Amino acid sequence: MIEVSHLSKSYGSRPAVQDLSFTVPDGQIYGLLGPNGAGKSTIMNILTGYLAPTQGEVKVAGFRLPEQSQQAKACVGYLPEQPPLYPEMTVQEYLDFVAELKGVKRAQRKQHVLAAARRTGLEEVLPRVIRSLSKGYRQRVGIAQALLGSPQLIILDEPTVGLDPAQVIEIRNLIRELGKAHTVILSSHILSEVQAVCQQVLILSKGHLVAVGSPEELGETLNPGSRLRATAQGEPDTVLAAVRNVPGICRVELESVADGQVTFTAESEDAADRRAAVSRALTEAGCTVLALAAENRSLEEVFLALTEKKPEQEAPAEGEEN
Numbered sequence: 001m002i003e004v005s006h007l008s009k010s011y012g013s014r015p016a017v018q019d020l021s022f023t024v025p026d027g028q029i030y031g032l033l034g035p036n037g038a039g040k041s042t043i044m045n046i047l048t049g050y051l052a053p054t055q056g057e058v059k060v061a062g063f064r065l066p067e068q069s070q071q072a073k074a075c076v077g078y079l080p081e082q083p084p085l086y087p088e089m090t091v092q093e094y095l096d097f098v099a100e101l102k103g104v105k106r107a108q109r110k111q112h113v114l115a116a117a118r119r120t121g122l123e124e125v126l127p128r129v130i131r132s133l134s135k136g137y138r139q140r141v142g143i144a145q146a147l148l149g150s151p152q153l154i155i156l157d158e159p160t161v162g163l164d165p166a167q168v169i170e171i172r173n174l175i176r177e178l179g180k181a182h183t184v185i186l187s188s189h190i191l192s193e194v195q196a197v198c199q200q201v202l203i204l205s206k207g208h209l210v211a212v213g214s215p216e217e218l219g220e221t222l223n224p225g226s227r228l229r230a231t232a233q234g235e236p237d238t239v240l241a242a243v244r245n246v247p248g249i250c251r252v253e254l255e256s257v258a259d260g261q262v263t264f265t266a267e268s269e270d271a272a273d274r275r276a277a278v279s280r281a282l283t284e285a286g287c288t289v290l291a292l293a294a295e296n297r298s299l300e301e302v303f304l305a306l307t308e309k310k311p312e313q314e315a316p317a318e319g320e321e322n
């Protein structure tokens with residue numbers, strides 16, 4: 001569905017995306033994951049035909065961009081980060097309007113809009129003015145407009161930004177449903193989101209692709225080892241030595257010592273849970289365990305570890321103003 005080969009894009013002399021190559025087969029949900037400024041929106045704008053590459057080849061549904069952008073655009077439904085909704089229109093009016101813009105024939109328009117509204121759970125709010133809808137429903141309207149015209153490829157830029165947790169779950173479920181009938185590519189800076197929704201993940205940092213794979217394949221890189229935090233009563237040296245001797249524990253760090261209570265963190269070399277082994281080791285060393293809990297690495301922490309690996313070389317800056 002998408003073939004990108006040695007794509008680079010610069011804004012003036014500033015490179016935003018450098019020498020990027022990837023393919024997206026039909027019928028999968030792909031995630032573009034990267035922190036702010038990684039180049040996600042730039043890639044999406046190129047794939048949707050709104051921005052021309054500085055270098056490289058891009059094909060969408062077999063059409064070359066930018067030469068065949070009209071044909072390619074007809075195959076793509078796009079939800080930008082800020083969906084272009086008209087707040088004074090009702091949902092029905094807005095979807096009718098977009099369907100007309102996308103060239104859906106008048107005779108089919110009513111059925112077509114209704115089908116998009118059904119798929120996005122909007123049937124009940126069709127007569128409502130968009131301004132009066134919750135952010136979650138407005139996002140559904142944005143997705144419904146992307147579905148109009150029956151595109152093969154749906155591109156969603158940060159589709160859950162600004163939603164509350166319940167709305168995030170609803171939109172993620174909706175994206176999974178869309179993935180059954182369309183190729184979907186979505187961008188996100190939330191690791192758990194792409195892990196939960198996408199079959200393949202492209203990880204970007206500073207315009208470079210730093211990792212590609214399924215969430216399972218990337219699992220070890222994304223979740224390297226587990227960590228626990230504990231407080232025990234005893235001599236600091238005794239406590240730390242006992243924990244260091246637990247097989248599989250690779251790093252122990254003292255956090256604080258106060259009133260004979262030693263607080264530390266311990267990291268495992270793999271994802272296995274070593275709480276029981278650490279507790280036993282401390283008891284056998286004559287220390288009393290006061291607290292012991294598994295600690296999740298924050299997503300930011302894991303993500304930073306991966307994306308802070310600097311690309312080996314920066315491509316020379318050249319190109320056009322946007």
Ligand SMILES: Nc1ncnc2c1ncn2[C@@H]1O[C@H](COP(=O)(O)OP(=O)(O)OP(=O)(O)O)[C@@H](O)[C@H]1O
Pocket residue numbers: 011014015016034035036037038039040041042043322
């Ligand atoms: N129109 C523009 N003119 C100049 N520089 C730009 C323009 N658009 C983006 N950039 C720069 O290009 C780089 C990539 O930006 P891009 O918006 O593609 O990243 P992103 O991963 O989508 O980030 P965000 O989530 O913040 O939108 C950034 O350094 C950004 O400042």
